[in-house]
Each structure stands twice: as structure tokens, then as C-alpha cells.
Amino acid sequence: xxxxxxxxxxxxxxxxxxxHVFSHFFIKSMLNxxxxxxxGYGSSxxxxxxxxxxxxxxxxxxxxxxxEALGREIMDNEIEALVDHYAVKFILxxxxxxxxxxxxxxxxDIVFKxxxxxxxxxxxxxxxxxxxxxxxxxxxxxxxxxxxxxxxxSITKFDNFTLxxxxxxxxxxxxxxxxxxxxKEIEVKxxxxxxxxxxxxxxxxxxRFFSDTTSNLVHIEKSNSTYFFKINEYIILFGTKQNxxxxxxxxxxxxxxxxxxxxxxxxxxxxxxVTEIPGSDFHSIKEEIFSKLGEEFIIxxxxxFTTLYEKFHGMRVTEEIVKEFLLDFTEEDITIAEKYSPExxxxxISEYLN
Numbered sequence: 001x002x003x004x005x006x007x008x009x010x011x012x013x014x015x016x017x018x019x020h021v022f023s024h025f026f027i028k029s030m031l032n033x034x035x036x037x038x039x040g041y042g043s044s045x046x047x048x049x050x051x052x053x054x055x056x057x058x059x060x061x062x063x064x065x066x067x068e069a070l071g072r073e074i075m076d077n078e079i080e081a082l083v084d085h086y087a088v089k090f091i092l093x094x095x096x097x098x099x100x101x102x103x104x105x106x107x108x109d110i111v112f113k114x115x116x117x118x119x120x121x122x123x124x125x126x127x128x129x130x131x132x133x134x135x136x137x138x139x140x141x142x143x144x145x146x147x148x149x150x151x152x153x154s155i156t157k158f159d160n161f162t163l164x165x166x167x168x169x170x171x172x173x174x175x176x177x178x179x180x181x182x183x184k185e186i187e188v189k190x191x192x193x194x195x196x197x198x199x200x201x202x203x204x205x206x207x208r209f210f211s212d213t214t215s216n217l218v219h220i221e222k223s224n225s226t227y228f229f230k231i232n233e234y235i236i237l238f239g240t241k242q243n244x245x246x247x248x249x250x251x252x253x254x255x256x257x258x259x260x261x262x263x264x265x266x267x268x269x270x271x272x273x274v275t276e277i278p279g280s281d282f283h284s285i286k287e288e289i290f291s292k293l294g295e296e297f298i299i300x301x302x303x304x305f306t307t308l309y310e311k312f313h314g315m316r317v318t319e320e321i322v323k324e325f326l327l328d329f330t331e332e333d334i335t336i337a338e339k340y341s342p343e344x345x346x347x348x349i350s351e352y353l354n
Contacts, residue, residue: 003090007155008176012093019091021158022149022218022231023104025112088156099179100148102186107145110137115274116208125263130276139272140190140197144178147171147200150227150238153220161220161227167240201245201267203259204274205235207282219289221252228252230289235282242267253288254281297340298326305349312353325352 006014092100111134114120121133134142151171154163163171178193180186190197221228226245229236235255239245245265264275305325309317329339329348338344 006093006096007091008096008099008172009093010176012095014090014092015094015097016089017097018087018089019097019100019152020087021152021156023108023145025104025108091152091156095181096179098181102181102183103141103145103148103179106138106141106183110134111142111274115206116276123263125260128278128281129258129260129263131263132274132276133271134273135271137272138187138190139270140178140194141183141186142272143197143200143202143266144175144186144190146202146204146236146238147197148175149229149231149236151175153229159218159220159222161222163227163240170240198268199242201237201239201242201265203235203237203245203264203266204272205237205255205264205277205282206233206274207277207279209279217286217289219293226252228255230286235285253285253292255285301329301345302326304345305352308349309352321352325349 003016004014006012115132115134120137121135123131123133125131150163151168153159153161154168155172162168174193174196178186178189178197180189217230218232219230225239227236227238229238237245237252237255245261258277258281260275264273266272302322306317306322309321325348328351329345332339332348334344
């Protein structure tokens with residue numbers, strides 16, 4: 001982002017210190033799974049059908065592991081070009097960053113750290129799912145935190161996600177008038193705007209136990225009017241209209257097969273709930289997401305390869321050549337970072353242009 005005014009208050013200058021799109025505690029186990037409580041030791045990968053692969057290593061990340069991930073030593077110009085996928089400069093002013101920090105800390109302490117410690121009322125809705133009713137937590141503050149994640153993803157266009165302009169502005173105004181540097185003041189203000197805060201439908205899903213590969217993914221589904229967020233250990237369904245989630249749950253990576261709408265929906269509720277689903281279901285949803293992303297990547301790769309091949313050779317590429325190229329690309333025995341890097345993709349394509 002370019003320097004300018006704060007995206008939230010629209011009054012003070014935005015800070016050059018990068019703001020996390022998603023709170024660090026929400027994604028820290030993904031960035032640094034071996035010691036998630038330490039900052040600066042993490043890494044992340046972003047694969048898309050347009051930019052292919054971008055890699056980010058935090059400043060204290062083990063150099064030997066960088067070499068292992070890339071299949072070579074990292075170059076000085078690459079170090080200078082490293083960009084954190086989950087933090088963006090010139091988003092918030094210092095005060096607004098601190099206002100967000102108040103609700104982030106509350107959610108981390110009251111929900112994130114406690115929801116699976118059996119400190120809240122549990123209701124089994126079948127043999128596979130448990131509803132955690134956060135009876136002693138502040139409903140409005142929890143909602144403001146979830147809403148803030150959606151808004152930050154939208155204003156930073158994370159994963160090319162954006163809310164409609166009207167929805168984004170309404171949420172900005174709601175957050176700006178509800179948040180404060182004092183948590184007690186947030187409690188007071190949020191009661192004033194409680195009806196609006198609780199009008200946004202949302203479902204919160206997580207699981208108690210994760211396999212090594214279950215949680216470490218951030219993805220936003222943009223093709224449906226229900227906004228689907230897979231943020232590491234949580235899945236969030238969010239809508240800007242009251243009936244938005246109910247009518248659009250059939251396309252959400254198999255989640256619709258296990259959803260119990262009445263039990264899991266949060267809208268105009270007195271007590272917000274988190275639905276615990278089995279780790280196997282959480283893993284299956286992640287696999288569905290990876291499958292879709294992989295298909296989109298291959299489709300774009302084939303388009304690029306076909307266009308360049310036909311321009312270079314002046315003739316249509318045959319189906320056999322495309323299959324040979326894809327097989328050559330997918331079965332090469334190198335690291336993921338090497339395989340999906342723009343440099344390797346260029347190299348692979350150029351081999352067919354000689």
C-alpha cells in the first residue's frame with residue numbers, strides 16, 4: 001500500500017509499520033509450527049495462478065532451512081525483495097492499530113486459548129460435532145474481532161478478495177465507532193451498536209486436534225456470495241445480509257455436508273457459538289481447497305504454455321505435447337519452492353521452445 005491516511009479512522013496518517021491482515025496468534029502455528037510462540041522464525045508460501053509462487057522467510061529463519069526449501073542458497077536481491085504475505089504497510093495509524101490490538105487480545109485470551117479447554121458449555125449435536133457456547137464471553141467484542149478480519153482482508157485485497165464498496169464502508173464505520181483504546185469503553189460502545197454488530201450472519205468452525213498438514217492454510221473463497229475464510233485453525237463463514245449463508249452452503253468444499261445450520265449459525269444471538277468438527281472433516285476440506293487451487297494453477301499454466309508455444313513455433317500445440325509438458329513439470333524431483341517458482345516455470349517452458 002502507498003502512504004496515505006489510515007484506512008479505518010480516515011483522519012491520521014497510516015503507519016509505515018506493517019499491519020497483519022490476520023492477527024499473528026491466528027496464524028503463528030502455520031508460520032512457525034515447531035515453536036509457534038517465537039516471532040521472527042516463520043516462513044510462508046503463496047501460490048497463485050498469476051504470480052506462481054512467492055516465498056517469505058522471517059528475519060530469524062534458519063539459513064540452512066532456507067537453502068533446503070529453495071534447493072539453493074538465497075541471493076541478496078531475493079532477501080531484499082522478501083515481502084510478508086500476511087502484513088501490509090500504510091493500512092492503519094498507530095492508534096487504530098492499538099484499537100484493533102484490544103479486541104485481538106480479548107479474542108486470543110478468552111476464545112482462542114480457552115475454547116477447547118472445556119470452560120464453556122458444550123452441546124453435542126451428533127457423534128461428530130460439538131457446539132461450544134461462549135456464555136461468559138463478550139459477544140459483541142468477539143464479533144467485532146471476526147468482522148475486523150473480514151474488513152482487513154478486503155481493504156488489503158488479500159488473495160484478491162474484496163467486499164462490495166458499500167459493505168466495506170459500512171463495516172469500516174461500524175468498527176471505527178465501536179472500537180476504543182480502552183477495552184471497557186469498547187464494551188460500552190458495542191452495547192450502543194449491538195443490533196448492527198449482531199446483524200452479520202457468521203459461522204465459526206474449528207477442531208480440537210490437527211494433523212501436521214491440516215491447519216496450515218489461508219484461503220478465501222470468492223466465487224459465492226457467502227464469504228468462506230479458511231484461516232489456519234479456523235473456518236469462518238460470513239455474510240453481509242441476513243439470509244446470505246443459508247442459501248449458499250452447497251459449494252463450500254464439502255462443508256455443507258456436515259453443517260447443522262440452526263445449531264451453528266450466529267445471527268442476532270445472545271450467546272455466540274463455535275462449532276467443533278472432527279479433524280478428519282477439517283482435513284478433507286483443506287484437501288478440497290488444495291485440489292481446486294491446483295486445478296486453477298494447471299489451467300493457467302497450460303494457457304501460458306500453449307500461447308508461448310504457438311507464438312514461437314507458429315503452429316497449434318498438440319494434446320500429446322501439453323501432456324508431456326505437464327508430466328515433465330509435475331514429476332520433477334525438486335522442492336515445492338523450486339518447482340513452482342517463476343524461474344523454474346520459465347525454464348520448463350523454454351525447453352519446449354527450442
